[in-house]
Amino acid sequence: MNVIIDTDPGIDDAVALSVILNNDCFNVQLITTVAGNVTVEKTTKNALKIADFFHATVPIAAGASRPLIKTFEDAARIHGESGMAGYEFAEPTRQPSVQTAVEAWHELLTQSSEKITLILTGSYTNFALWYREYPKDAAKIDKVIAMGGTLSSGNMTSAAEFNVFTDPDAAKILLASELPITMIGLDVTLKALVNQKWLDDISALNQSGSMIASLISHYNDRHVDGWPLHDVNTIGYLCHPDFYQAKRLWVDVITDGPAIGETVADIRAAYHQGQTNVTVVTDINQPAFAQWLKTEISLMLR
Numbered sequence: 103m104n105v106i107i108d109t110d111p112g113i114d115d116a117v118a119l120s121v122i123l124n125n126d127c128f129n130v131q132l133i134t135t136v137a138g139n140v141t142v143e144k145t146t147k148n149a150l151k152i153a154d155f156f157h158a159t160v161p162i163a164a165g166a167s168r169p170l171i172k173t174f175e176d177a178a179r180i181h182g183e184s185g186m187a188g189y190e191f192a193e194p195t196r197q198p199s200v201q202t203a204v205e206a207w208h209e210l211l212t213q214s215s216e217k218i219t220l221i222l223t224g225s226y227t228n229f230a231l232w233y234r235e236y237p238k239d240a241a242k243i244d245k246v247i248a249m250g251g252t253l254s255s256g257n258m259t260s261a262a263e264f265n266v267f268t269d270p271d272a273a274k275i276l277l278a279s280e281l282p283i284t285m286i287g288l289d290v291t292l293k294a295l296v297n298q299k300w301l302d303d304i305s306a307l308n309q310s311g312s313m314i315a316s317l318i319s320h321y322n323d324r325h326v327d328g329w330p331l332h333d334v335n336t337i338g339y340l341c342h343p344d345f346y347q348a349k350r351l352w353v354d355v356i357t358d359g360p361a362i363g364e365t366v367a368d369i370r371a372a373y374h375q376g377q378t379n380v381t382v383v384t385d386i387n388q389p390a391f392a393q394w395l396k397t398e399i400s401l402m403l404r
């Protein structure tokens with residue numbers, strides 16, 4: 103599967119990148135970065151560090167340094183000042199592409215003879231900037247798999263999930279794009295937990311496992327039963343849709359006021375008369391997910 107992954111590493115993003123760069127089902131053609139968990143300078147450096155760790159030469163292009171309208175607020179309290187607390191990576195051996203994320207998407211999509219899947223694990227600002235500038239490129243998108251949103255409560259405010267809260271105006275553009283979108287939100291990702299025993303198990307597997315375990319153990323998003331690995335569910339869903347439940351819904355996003363960043367689903371199909379704009383993933387088989395991820399790590403080349 104040809105993919106572009108747009109990301110803001112971020113500890114759970116780093117896990118997602120580690121898996122996708124090592125799984126032969128994916129042909130990762132481009133990594134782009136966005137401001138989110140930390141600044142775009144840091145998320146770009148972190149993506150370069152992860153690529154270097156796995157000797158991956160995929161192009162990496164830096165994207166938006168701030169949301170479309172809203173003020174930028176990072177999540178360094180969760181992911182550490184660097185965005186990848188817990189592991190001392192070597193300094194990157196290369197620079198990001200000279201192109202911006204949007205120009206890199208445009209060039210790749212116009213030159214590609216095959217359709218490409220977009221995986222979004224940060225806010226959707228790069229998507230929005232690209233879609234406004236180059237809407238005709240959308241014909242080359244196979245599907246969009248985005249981590250974000252919630253049908254229940256949020257992790258930034260009582261109503262809003264972080265990626266949507268970071269740039270609700272971009273989320274609105276994504277949801278209105280009429281592309282085939284799948285959203286995997288907190289309803290699922292807060293159940294995608296790994297615990298200390300799982301970290302001990304992967305640490306013993308190989309260098310990749312010990313790097314990932316060290317990052318997760320510094321991930322300040324610990325819940326009673328473990329750490330939620332939000333972003334890697336995008337990859338989990340693409341590899342194993344059978345681990346997940348999903349339904350078609352109409353979803354919109356609130357872009358101002360006290361509920362800013364809330365994703366509102368027309369659960370009763372009352373407002374949009376049965377029309378839908380997104381596949382919302384609603385549940386996960388957590389044991390199957392955790393076992394799959396452990397196996398993916400065990401197969402990593404380092």
Ligand code: BDR
Nearest residue numbers: 112114177223264265332
């Ligand atoms: C999302 O917020 C970020 O902190 C994580 O990387 C994930 O993409 C979860 O709400």
Ligand code: CA
Nearest residue numbers: 112115223224
């Ligand atoms: Ca992320």
